[in-house]
Structure formats: structure tokens, C-alpha cells
Amino acid sequence: MPVSKKYIEEIKNKARKALDKPAIYGEDIDLKKFQKHIERGKIESLELLPELAKEAALMAGVDVEEKERIGSYLQMDHSVVYKRLNKLYEGKVELMSTNEAVEAYDWLEEYFWRIVQPDTDKYTAQVALNPTHGYFIRILPGQKLDYPLQTCLMIAEGYISQNVHNIVIVEEGAELHIITGCTLSKTDATGIHLGISEFYIKKGGKLFFTMIHNWAENFYVRPRTAVVVEEDGVYVNNYALLKPVKSIQSFPTVYLKGDRASARFNTVIYGLKDSYIDLGSKIIFEGKDTKGESLARTISDHKSVIYSRGDLIAKTEEYCMGRLDCRGIIFSKNSAIYAIPQLISYGANKADLSHEASIGPISEEQVEYLMSRGMTKDEATSLITSGFLNLDIPFLPEMIDKHIKEVIEMTSKESM
Amino acid sequence: MIKKLQEGGIKMAEMLRVKNLHVSVEGRKVLEDINFSIDYGEIAVLFGPNGAGKTTLIMTLMGFPKYKIEKGKIIFKGVDITHMDVSERAKLGMGISFQRPPVVRGVSLRKLLKIVGNGKTDEELLHYAEKLNLTNHLDRDVNDGFSGGEVKRAELLQLLMQKPELVFIDEPESGVDLENIVLIGEMTNHLLGRDQRVKDVKRSAIVITHTGYILDYINADKGYILYNGKLMCKGNPRDILSEIKKNGYRRCATCQ
Numbered sequence: 001m002p003v004s005k006k007y008i009e010e011i012k013n014k015a016r017k018a019l020d021k022p023a024i025y026g027e028d029i030d031l032k033k034f035q036k037h038i039e040r041g042k043i044e045s046l047e048l049l050p051e052l053a054k055e056a057a058l059m060a061g062v063d064v065e066e067k068e069r070i071g072s073y074l075q076m077d078h079s080v081v082y083k084r085l086n087k088l089y090e091g092k093v094e095l096m097s098t099n100e101a102v103e104a105y106d107w108l109e110e111y112f113w114r115i116v117q118p119d120t121d122k123y124t125a126q127v128a129l130n131p132t133h134g135y136f137i138r139i140l141p142g143q144k145l146d147y148p149l150q151t152c153l154m155i156a157e158g159y160i161s162q163n164v165h166n167i168v169i170v171e172e173g174a175e176l177h178i179i180t181g182c183t184l185s186k187t188d189a190t191g192i193h194l195g196i197s198e199f200y201i202k203k204g205g206k207l208f209f210t211m212i213h214n215w216a217e218n219f220y221v222r223p224r225t226a227v228v229v230e231e232d233g234v235y236v237n238n239y240a241l242l243k244p245v246k247s248i249q250s251f252p253t254v255y256l257k258g259d260r261a262s263a264r265f266n267t268v269i270y271g272l273k274d275s276y277i278d279l280g281s282k283i284i285f286e287g288k289d290t291k292g293e294s295l296a297r298t299i300s301d302h303k304s305v306i307y308s309r310g311d312l313i314a315k316t317e318e319y320c321m322g323r324l325d326c327r328g329i330i331f332s333k334n335s336a337i338y339a340i341p342q343l344i345s346y347g348a349n350k351a352d353l354s355h356e357a358s359i360g361p362i363s364e365e366q367v368e369y370l371m372s373r374g375m376t377k378d379e380a381t382s383l384i385t386s387g388f389l390n391l392d393i394p395f396l397p398e399m400i401d402k403h404i405k406e407v408i409e410m411t412s413k414e415s416m
Numbered sequence: 417m418i419k420k421l422q423e424g425g426i427k428m429a430e431m432l433r434v435k436n437l438h439v440s441v442e443g444r445k446v447l448e449d450i451n452f453s454i455d456y457g458e459i460a461v462l463f464g465p466n467g468a469g470k471t472t473l474i475m476t477l478m479g480f481p482k483y484k485i486e487k488g489k490i491i492f493k494g495v496d497i498t499h500m501d502v503s504e505r506a507k508l509g510m511g512i513s514f515q516r517p518p519v520v521r522g523v524s525l526r527k528l529l530k531i532v533g534n535g536k537t538d539e540e541l542l543h544y545a546e547k548l549n550l551t552n553h554l555d556r557d558v559n560d561g562f563s564g565g566e567v568k569r570a571e572l573l574q575l576l577m578q579k580p581e582l583v584f585i586d587e588p589e590s591g592v593d594l595e596n597i598v599l600i601g602e603m604t605n606h607l608l609g610r611d612q613r614v615k616d617v618k619r620s621a622i623v624i625t626h627t628g629y630i631l632d633y634i635n636a637d638k639g640y641i642l643y644n645g646k647l648m649c650k651g652n653p654r655d656i657l658s659e660i661k662k663n664g665y666r667r668c669a670t671c672q
Binding site: 377 | 502506507514521523528534574
């Protein structure tokens with residue numbers, strides 16, 4: 001049974017009223033520029049992707065051989081071109097497009113547009129009115145899988161608006177790792193990626209979510225994400241942006257609803273060319289003994305502008321602990337970093353919130369130290385830079401960790 | 417060793433020649449009219465009270481920009497390096513052990529050693545790491561949370577991979593417990609090639625020491641006292657040490 005028509009209509013009505021509503025942060029984008037609709041045919045294997053697309057997928061962390069993946073979901077422009085779940089995991093995890101899930105499950109109403117509101121701004125409204133898939137992933141109670149599931153949202157053509165809506169449900173006691181690569185295979189394309197993500201982590205569940213963003217100079221990105229974590233649940237969000245983008249703005253929110261729920265954000269941002277980057281994380285502490293951490297490392301080069309936001313908001317009368325650690329390095333005189341940590345306590349008299357924010361240059365002392373070992377100034381700077389961005393991220397599969405490190409190294413060398 | 421071959425008026429036996437060197441740090445004169453030379457395979461020890469300018473001298477020789485050469489010349493292996501940067505000097509064969517090296521976050525000691533070793537085998541790296549009790553430190557960030565002894569050993573390990581021809585060592589024994597002193601002493605001797613028979617692996621060095629403990633492990637050829645920014649006397653390092661132990665640096669003042 002599909003989600004009720006009445007509910008869908010309610011969503012759309014709300015959205016219609018917000019079609020011209022600008023977002024709180026980031027430049028206002030005229031969505032009328034991006035009207036093209038492009039459908040693509042299905043492929044049998046990720047290895048059969050066209051060369052450019054395959055390369056883009058690889059760079060976004062996709063394993064095209066799928067050796068160490070329990071399944072894959074790849075969307076190109078407005079079509080789901082590939083979707084496969086390893087047979088071993090059938091009955092343990094569900095994978096489909098959100099459009100399909102809306103048709104299949106009436107109970108999806110409890111998860112669909114519940115923690116992200118369709119009338120938040122013009123971008124959520126656009127997705128509510130013209131959804132073009134996105135993934136629906138549900139892992140069944142108690143299931144713990146050996147490998148990550150991978151998804152890739154790709155754009156291969158200019159002037160389109162990719163309006164995806166992703167829903168992830170981690171049932172009680174289950175554990176899941178998702179790797180998502182969002183990328184462009186046509187690097188000079190202008191367009192926009194709008195992504196609604198609603199993640200639900202039930203009692204004792206764990207979700208490790210790793211996202212690699214590889215955009216390009218003319219591309220706009222506006223994700224809208226919210227996560228609910230119940231009792232004893234864990235959410236870990238790893239995010240890397242190491243390529244230029246026209247502008248990106250996102251401020252994912254995690255609600256630590258259950259007692260002892262925890263969340264951690266690890267964010268690595270390299271601002272290149274004219275990128276306008278406004279990214280952050282918001283953790284709301286509602287349960288007792290909840291714990292949240294947000295670590296961000298940002299480097300601004302060329303003419304990039306980076307806003308690095310972090311909000312910790314305590315709403316519980318019981319103990320909770322939150323920590324923000326955001327550090328930036330200014331690389332170029334023409335770039336800018338705004339580090340904006342914010343701690344808010346609503347009468348949470350047992351809450352322990354702290355932040356550490358810093359912006360500074362590359363340490364001369366470190367550069368000279370490495371130069372005395374025979375490195376050139378550029379080599380030393382690039383090593384320090386990649387070290388700075390090298391957050392030791394727990395639970396990250398080795399391959400992805402290696403991949404991110406390689407990209408960081410490449411980026412820091414190229415930008416010298 | 418090649419001896420007394422003349423080339424452009426420079427003795428080939430001479431590895432380093434410092435001529436009339438005047439150095440200031442942040443506008444303050446620190447070194448005045450320093451003149452000395454080091455031969456291939458020669459180890460010189462630099463004594464002197466705190467603040468005399470010992471560290472300034474080796475930092476200047478290594479080429480750190482904070483140490484400004486006001487006057488004079490530094491010739492290394494027949495090349496005028498007075499205006500070369502740190503990296504160029506390192507590539508030419510100079511190396512330094514830092515007293516208090518900075519932490520380099522996110523970069524493992526192993527990674528740094530591989531870069532510094534530039535093509536040397538992993539076996540060699542592991543062999544030296546084991547000898548210096550640093551196997552468990554290889555995957556830690558460079559110098560992050562290292563104790564005094566660990567810092568010294570990590571510096572030595574880097575130099576063993578780098579293999580410079582002229583090594584500057586700043587107080588190898590400071591902040592190090594007795595057990596570590598033996599290890600550091602022996603490995604420093606190994607670095608300088610003094611425990612090997614083959615002559616051509618011998619390296620030259622300038623070693624700064626306060627206590628002189630390091631002299632029990634390395635067979636130093638000569639000693640200097642740096643006092644008040646000036647190089648005062650030259651002699652047998654053990655004689656100089658026993659003089660300092662007896663009378664301190666008082667007699668240097670009368671020497672000026």
C-alpha cells in the first residue's frame with residue numbers, strides 16, 4: 001500500500017507556499033535556470049558506466065567492482081541507473097528508490113517529511129513538489145553487516161536540478177555503514193543538487209554515514225538533513241569536500257532523543273577557487289546522558305569563502321556532554337574563513353558544553369623543521385596540510401580512509 | 417679520506433669553513449666574528465654557558481631564517497651556502513637534531529621517515545626503529561606526546577634515515593634519563609660512523625653539550641668554547657670539559 005494521497009497532498013500544499021522562500025544561509029539561487037529533465041537507461045554493472053562517469057564515481061569513493069560492498073545504488077541525473085543488493089544480505093536490508101518506497105509502504109508516512117519540513121525553504125519545496133528518487137535504505141532489527149552499502153548521486157548533464165529524497169531507517173540493535181559519493185561527471189556543468197535526508201536510528205542502532213562530495217566550479221548544492229537517534233543509538237557522520245563548488249550550504253541537524261544516544265561529526269573541507277562553502281552541524285541534546293562531538297578541519301585557498309558552523313543545543317534537564325572542535329588554516333590572502341561555534345543551553349543546568357575554535361596560518365616552525373630534513377618549502381607545506389586535514393576517523397573502512405587521504409594529498413599538492 | 421688536495425684554494429679535507437660570521441636574532445647581535453673549520457670526518461664539540469649563542473650558531477649554519485647573517489660567509493663542501501635556504505642545505509648534506517622539535521599533527525613518524533629516507537628500504541627503517549625502541553611510535557603523530565628521551569631518539573632516527581654528511585646535535589643528553597643516555601650515546605656514535613671500520617662512512621658533526629656525558633660515547637676530535645657570542649678557545653674536548661668542571665666559565669671572562 002502506498003503512502004496516502006491525503007498525506008502527499010498535505011506535503012505538497014505546504015511546499016507550494018514556500019516556493020519562493022529563501023534559505024536562512026547562503027546565496028539565494030534562481031531555480032528556474034535548472035529546468036532540464038533527463039532520464040537515463042539502466043546498466044547491468046557499475047563497470048559498464050561510461051568512462052567519465054566511472055572516473056567520477058571512483059573519485060567519489062565508489063567501488064565499481066563492489067567487492068567489499070553489500071550493495072550499490074547509483075542515480076544519474078533523474079534516473080536510478082543501477083541498484084543491486086548482494087544476495088547474501090537479502091532479507092536483512094532493504095534498498096530501493098524513495099519514489100518506489102512511497103508506492104510500496106503506507107507506513108513510510110511516519111518517516112517521510114517528518115524531521116525535515118517541506119516548507120523550510122524553496123529547496124525543500126522543490127524536492128517535495130518534484131521528487132526525482134533518492135535512496136530508501138532500511139536495515140532490519142539486530143542485523144549487523146560486514147561491509148558498507150554504497151550510494152552514488154551523479155549528475156552528467158547541465159541545467160538540471162537533481163531533487164533527491166533519502167530515507168534511512170536503522171531498526172533496533174542494527175548496524176549499518178553507508179558510503180555516499182555525490183559527484184559530477186560533466187565537470188563544466190551548471191546545475192543544482194537538492195538532497196533531503198531523513199535518517200532514523202532506533203534503540204541501540206548504529207549508523208556510520210560517510211559522504212564524499214566532488215562537485216565543480218559551476219555547481220550549486222543545497223542538502224537538507226535531519227537525524228533522530230533513539231536510546232543508546234549512535235550516529236557518526238564523516239564528510240569530505242575536497243573539490244571546488246560554486247556554492248554549497250548545509251546545516252544537518254541531529255536530535256539525540258533517547259537516553260545515552262550519541263553523535264559525532266568529522267568534517268574535512270578544502271576551499272578551492274571561488275567556492276562559497278557554508279557547512280555546519282547542529283546537535284540537539286534531548287535525552288539523558290547524551291553525547292555529541294563535532295570536529296571540523298577547514299583550509300581556505302584561492303578566493304574561497306568558508307563558513308564553518310557548529311551548534312550544540314542542550315534541552316535536557318539531565319546530564320549531557322557536547323564538544324566542538326573546529327580549526328581552520330587560511331592559505332590564501334584572498335580567501336576567508338568564518339568559524340562560528342555556538343553553544344546554547346535551554347535551562348539545561350547539568351549540560352556540559354564546550355568549544356574550541358581556531359584559525360591560524362601554517363606553522364613556520366613546522367615548515368622549517370621539515371625543510372631541514374630535505375623537503376622543499378612546498379613539499380613541507382603540503383605534508384603539514386594533509387596532516388592537518390587527516391582526522392583520525394574511527395569506524396571508517398580502510399579503503400575509504402586511504403582514498404580520502406590520497407585525495408587530500410593530491411589536492412594539497414595541486415594547490416601549491 | 418682525501419687529504420690536502422688543492423682546488424680553488426680550498427683544502428678538500430675541509431668540509432665546513434666559517435669566516436668572520438656575525439649573526440643577529442630579531443635585531444639583537446648574538447654572534448660576533450666567528451671563524452672555524454671542520455674537516456671531513458671530524459667531530460667538534462661546542463661548550464659554553466646558557467645564552468652564549470651555541471644553538472644560534474648551529475641554527476645559523478643550518479640556515480633557519482630567524483638567524484640573520486649580518487656579515488661573513490659559510491662554505492660547505494666548497495660551496496658558498498651563506499644565502500641558501502634550509503632545504504637546499506639539507507639536500508647538500510647537512511642535518512640537525514632539534515632540542516625541542518614541533519609536533520606535526522596528522523603525520524605519522526613512519527610517513528615522515530619514509531619521506532626523509534627517500535628510497536631507503538623499509539627494513540632499514542624498522543631496524544633502526546627497533547634499535548631506538550621506537551617501533552611503537554611509528555604510527556603516532558610526529559613528536560606528539562613524546563617524552564624527552566623519545567623526542568631525542570626520534571630525532572636520531574630521522575637523521576639515521578636522512579644520513580647527512582655534517583650533523584648538528586643540540587644537547588643530546590638534556591632531559592634524558594640514564595638508560596636513554598646510553599642508547600642515545602651509542603646510536604649517535606653509530607650515526608657518526610665511529611663504530612665502523614670503513615673510513616668513508618664517517619660523518620662530521622658539531623655537538624653541543626652542557627654535561628659532557630655524550631663524550632663517553634663519541635670520540636670527539638676537538639672542542640670549542642663559545643662565550644658571549646664569541647668563539648674563545650679551541651682544544652682537546654676532554655681537557656676543556658675538565659677545565660669547565662673545575663672552574664666553570666669564569667676564566668673565559670678573563671680571556672676576552
